[in-house]
Amino acid sequence: MPPALPDAPTCFELLARMALIRRFEEEAGRQYQRAKAGGFLHLAIGEEATIVGTTSVMRPGDYLIGTYRTHGHAIARGTEPGRVMAELFGRVDGTSGGRGGSMHIFDAERRFMGGYGIVGGNLPLAAGLALSSQYRGEDDVTVCMFGDGASNTGNFGETMNLAALWKLPVLFLVENNLYGMGTAVERHSAQTDLSQKAEGYGIPGRRVDGMDVVAVREGVAAGLQAAREEERPTLLEAFTYRFRGHSAADPEVYREREEVEEWREKDPIENFARRCVEEGVLGEREVGQARELAEDEVARAVEFAEASPEPPLDTMYESLYAFTDYPGGWYAVDERSPEPHRGEHEAEMPERARELAEAGAAYADEEDDSPRPNPAIQGDAIDGQTHDVGADDAEALNAGEPGVLEGDT
Amino acid sequence: MAEQRMREALRDAMAEEMRRDESVFVMGEDVAVFEGAFKVTEGLLNEFGERRVRDTPISENTIVGAGIGAAMGGLRPIVELMTVNFSLLALDQIVNHAAAIPYMFNGAVTVPMVIRMPGGGGHQLGPTHSHSFEALYLQVPGLLVACPSTPADGKGLLKAAIRDDNPVVFIEHESLYGVRGEVPDGEVDPVPFGQAAVRRKGGDVTIIGLLKMAQVAEEAAATLSEEHGIEAEVIDPRTLRPLDLDTILESVAKTNRAVIVEEGWPHGGVGANLSTLITEQAFDHLDAPVQRVTGADVHMPYSKRLEQAAIPHSEHVVSAVLATLEGAR
Numbered sequence: 001m002p003p004a005l006p007d008a009p010t011c012f013e014l015l016a017r018m019a020l021i022r023r024f025e026e027e028a029g030r031q032y033q034r035a036k037a038g039g040f041l042h043l044a045i046g047e048e049a050t051i052v053g054t055t056s057v058m059r060p061g062d063y064l065i066g067t068y069r070t071h072g073h074a075i076a077r078g079t080e081p082g083r084v085m086a087e088l089f090g091r092v093d094g095t096s097g098g099r100g101g102s103m104h105i106f107d108a109e110r111r112f113m114g115g116y117g118i119v120g121g122n123l124p125l126a127a128g129l130a131l132s133s134q135y136r137g138e139d140d141v142t143v144c145m146f147g148d149g150a151s152n153t154g155n156f157g158e159t160m161n162l163a164a165l166w167k168l169p170v171l172f173l174v175e176n177n178l179y180g181m182g183t184a185v186e187r188h189s190a191q192t193d194l195s196q197k198a199e200g201y202g203i204p205g206r207r208v209d210g211m212d213v214v215a216v217r218e219g220v221a222a223g224l225q226a227a228r229e230e231e232r233p234t235l236l237e238a239f240t241y242r243f244r245g246h247s248a249a250d251p252e253v254y255r256e257r258e259e260v261e262e263w264r265e266k267d268p269i270e271n272f273a274r275r276c277v278e279e280g281v282l283g284e285r286e287v288g289q290a291r292e293l294a295e296d297e298v299a300r301a302v303e304f305a306e307a308s309p310e311p312p313l314d315t316m317y318e319s320l321y322a323f324t325d326y327p328g329g330w331y332a333v334d335e336r337s338p339e340p341h342r343g344e345h346e347a348e349m350p351e352r353a354r355e356l357a358e359a360g361a362a363y364a365d366e367e368d369d370s371p372r373p374n375p376a377i378q379g380d381a382i383d384g385q386t387h388d389v390g391a392d393d394a395e396a397l398n399a400g401e402p403g404v405l406e407g408d409t
Numbered sequence: 410m411a412e413q414r415m416r417e418a419l420r421d422a423m424a425e426e427m428r429r430d431e432s433v434f435v436m437g438e439d440v441a442v443f444e445g446a447f448k449v450t451e452g453l454l455n456e457f458g459e460r461r462v463r464d465t466p467i468s469e470n471t472i473v474g475a476g477i478g479a480a481m482g483g484l485r486p487i488v489e490l491m492t493v494n495f496s497l498l499a500l501d502q503i504v505n506h507a508a509a510i511p512y513m514f515n516g517a518v519t520v521p522m523v524i525r526m527p528g529g530g531g532h533q534l535g536p537t538h539s540h541s542f543e544a545l546y547l548q549v550p551g552l553l554v555a556c557p558s559t560p561a562d563g564k565g566l567l568k569a570a571i572r573d574d575n576p577v578v579f580i581e582h583e584s585l586y587g588v589r590g591e592v593p594d595g596e597v598d599p600v601p602f603g604q605a606a607v608r609r610k611g612g613d614v615t616i617i618g619l620l621k622m623a624q625v626a627e628e629a630a631a632t633l634s635e636e637h638g639i640e641a642e643v644i645d646p647r648t649l650r651p652l653d654l655d656t657i658l659e660s661v662a663k664t665n666r667a668v669i670v671e672e673g674w675p676h677g678g679v680g681a682n683l684s685t686l687i688t689e690q691a692f693d694h695l696d697a698p699v700q701r702v703t704g705a706d707v708h709m710p711y712s713k714r715l716e717q718a719a720i721p722h723s724e725h726v727v728s729a730v731l732a733t734l735e736g737a738r
Contacts, residue, residue, distance in 0.1 A: 063482070097515035106514040113481060114514060118505050124471040125506065128478020128486075135434070135460065135484060158471035165466065319516030320550055322574035329603025329651030332550055333686070340689055 002275075003214045011276050014056060014213050016290040018048035018269045021072035023294040024081050027302060028071060028088055028102075029244070029376025035368060036305075037088040039101050041375050042069040046211075046243035049268030050175050051076050053216025053238075054143060057224060063111045063129045063142040065122045067175075068103035069242075070115035073145065077112040079105070081297055082304030091308035098311045099319070111140075119180075120153030122146060123172075127159050130168035134231075141227040142170045143220070149180025151194050160201040160235075167231040171223035172198070174237045175210065181246045182254040195237035203235050210238030211266040241266070244375055313357045317343045336360070411594055416449045416586040418560035419525075422567035423450070423487060425596055427457055430485060433571055436463035437472060437489030437525075446491045447527055447586050469498035473524060477507050477576070480522040485571060493528030493580065494540045507576040508551030519574045523567070527581040529621055529672055530709045530720050539709035539716075541673035543619065546578040547649045547682065553577040553602060554649040558623035560590035562647055565600025572599060582620040603651030607660070611640035614730050615660040617683065618670040619646055622702075622721060626670050629726035641730060649679060657683070658691050665696040666733040670726055675703040696737065700729040 005011055025043040032041045044051060047069075055076040058064065066073045071084050079095060087094030088102050095105050103117040113129060116122040126144030133140040150156060151174055163170050174195075180188045191197050195205030208219035219236050226232040241263040245252055273290075276282035321331050321344060334343035337353035349357070413421070427433045434457075439446055441454040441464040454462040465472045469490055476486040490496045496503065507520050530539035546554045553575050557563040563581070570577040608623065609630050618626030623645040630641040642660050646653060661667050667687055669680035680701035687699050705719035 065478075096513060096517070099515045100513045104513045106517055108514075108517045113478075113518075114510070116506075118501060121474070121501060121506060124474020124502060125478035125481065127471065128475035128480070129482045130478075131475060132479045132482025132484050135479070155471060155474070158466070158468035159474075161466055162468060162471055162475060166463075320512050321553075322511060322516070322519045322521075328601055329648065329653045329655075331553075331603075331651040340686070 002212060003218050005214060005276065005279055005281050006217075008281050010056075011281050012286055012290065014052055015269070015273055015276065015282070015287065016293055017052045017056070017076055018213065018272070019290045019294040020081065020297055021048045021051065021075055022269055023291075023298045024071060024075060024084070024301065026376045027298045028085070029374045031085070031088065031302065033372050033374035035372055037102065038090065039103070040068070040247045041088070041102050042247050043244050043375055044069050044072045044242065045376065046263065046268070047175060047177060047240045048072060049213035049272065050210040050216055050238040050240045053213040054145065054173060054220045056213075057217050057221045058143060059140070061111065061138070061140040062224070063113050063126075063133075063140060064145070065113040065126050065129065065142065066115050066145045067119070067122065067147055067150070068115055068117045069147075070105050071102065073115070074105045074107050074110075074112050077107065077110045079107040079110055079112060080304075081301035085301040085305035086308045089305045089308065090310065091305060092311050093304065093308035120146065120150040120155040123150065123153075123155040123159040124162075126170055126172070127162050127168055130163070130170040131166065133169055134166075139228050140169070141224050142168075143173060143224070144170055145173045145175055147180065148174060148176040148178065148185050148194055149183075149188060150174070151197050152180070152189055156197070157201070160198040160203050163233040164198075164202045168233055169227040169231060170233045171220065171227050172203070172233065172235045173220065173223070174235065175240055176237050177240050177242045179246065179254065182250070184254065193237075195235055198235045203233050205235040205237060207237045207239065210240030211268045211271070213268060213272055244377075247375065250375070313354075313361055314349070316357070320344060410591045412589045413560045413592040414587055414589055415557075415560045415563050415581070416447060416451075418564035418590075418592050419449050419567055419581070420451055420453065422564040422571070424453060424456065426568055426571040427453075427461060432483065433485045433487065434461040434463065435487045435489065436465050436476065438465055438467055438491050440464060440489050445489065447583065449525075449581075449586070450489065469495050470502050473499040473502040474506060476522045476524070477502060477510065477520055480520045480576075481510070481518050485521050487523045487525060487571060490524060490526040492538060492583075493526045493542050494538050496524070496526045496542065499524075503546075503552070503576075503578070504549050508549045511575070512551055520576045521574045523570045523577045523579050525579045525581060527583045527586070529582040529584055530704070530716060531584045531621075533711055533713055533716060534709070535711040536708035541620075541671065541704060543580055543649060543671065544673050544678045544682070546580070547679060551576065552650060554580065555602065555647065556580045556620045556649060557647060558582075558585065558620055558645050560588070561592045561597070562600055562606070562645075564592055564597055566602070566647060568597070569599035569602055573602065580620065584621050600647070602648045603653050604647065605653035605656040606645045606647055607642065607656065608645055609641065609643040611642040611664070613639045613664055614641045614666040614668060614733055615644060615657065615664045616641050616668045616670065616726060616730065617644045617646060617657060618726075619649070619679065620672065622670040622672055625721060625723055626726055628723040629730065632723060632727050633730055637727075637731070639730065639734065654686055654690070657687065661687055661691045662694045665694050666730075667695070668700045668702060668726060668729045668733060670702045670721055672704045672720060675701060675706050678703055697733040697735070700733050702726050702729050
């Protein structure tokens, strides 16, 4: 028996939030194809139940920290989708002002303590955040989400040990989407039951269906309670699946189309909506409404991001340092002109340095006519999938000439 | 004024700041019960208890990472890494996280923490326990780098580091822990970062030395004065980020010659960097090429004779100074 559905308003909120993330990610892929978003783009299409199930039972004061696939996590935590999209566009109104990009979304106000680009790098940070709550005698819990690949890093073992040793109020949640980039779990982890990987440190583990938002809620709520009330860190393994490639440029040679199709049958949004309707908790009209809301909000997000300006060049050095009341010396050195100068006081930059900075920035306007994949389509190992892109675009993305191949460096 | 050893001055700095600010705490390998591998945290556990003086497992990357997380959560951790050498295990957290986080999240969060690490050679600890990585950390934007050479500076700079809102790599020298020096009585004020100390005034040549090499530079200056009639100006930068380049440039404008002394490796070293900055910004004032005196370009050998030969001494500095003055006298 699957766990019972929550009340109707909660179900609607869960559905609407998952639909919003799905729609956001699809649009992010499309914007990537349009070259509005650059760099790497890791989409969480298929993983929405794990994300929303988790955040929906967290308190506002709890910390959440994640990986480089966290557009959805921030949105689930309440960050305006427009600010996330603006970050993907590299604009000043982005969550990191265009400094971080897709992999480094951040929203301190909502205690979303960041997306991190180094696999496993966020684990020790989570221990520290939990320590700060414990130190102050506050009962906020830190939820640390990471992928199956991160369970092989040294940080995993070190952090599990520290968290158990110090009884830190933290819930570790491994988003097991079965692949560390393109390497399947059974090819990268000697112990394929990841929930057991912290048992030697005294951290009990549990597995949960990450495609079922209600099951995730239940599992996370139990973990939060153990951390909050019993100072017991736990490890929750959520089985999930990304329907798309690892990143924007993923040749998808490592998994079969049948497998993808099988998982698509478990679509966390479709299935949850169907169940809500079948059990009479939501009507078809409300399900449609959730999708429409998502559509509208993402359309507004794109407008917001489009309208946001690019960061001015003279803000290059801002926030590199927090200046105290005795700033002395040269914190940073700007060597990009014949007149080296204190980079952190960029307003004082000589005219020549300004001209050169502008000359450098102008390269950003160069046309890039190489075909760009739409990661919301490419990499799902399904032929004939179309989106609202033109036939030429679809052809281009199937040509498979990705600009950047992750792991290729 | 009272005489104190460097280790006592550092300990007092931490204790005073911990009394002043509840959010300051210390963690690291063997810092509590053992009172520090170099006894720098002696007495802290006794005064502040286990909540604020925390022994950690041998997990450098995670200790530093937990410090960063705690700092992001509003605390002011002092993380002791047993030695500079071991800090390499924490390089990901120091560079990709502590240094990058404030910038990559656009100033929405700060990382007010101090990462203390002793280094340097001279104790026959061999290739993996004698590093000088000032240059390595100096290279990373977002970090502050302090390298005190006297007990008074050790105390004042550490207090400033603890109060600073930036991540500070605080490099100590193992050979200086036992060195005594005058430290002002009672609560001392922090020594501001980015302010070099002019240890000796002189008009013939500028010698810049850091950590233990600040002392070697002073010894060399005394020899130069006594035996060669050369008056050297000795500058201890005290912090490499921020760097008080202005004081160095003013001195070079006066002396027209510069020698930089460090214990680290020559390629891409502190001296290489400083020499470039001086050349770029004071070229017209220079009467001779800037000279560097560095540690030997090898992994520190164990043999006492080889090790001492690999570390710069006063003779090397004197020789470099004489080279900059060749033909001028």
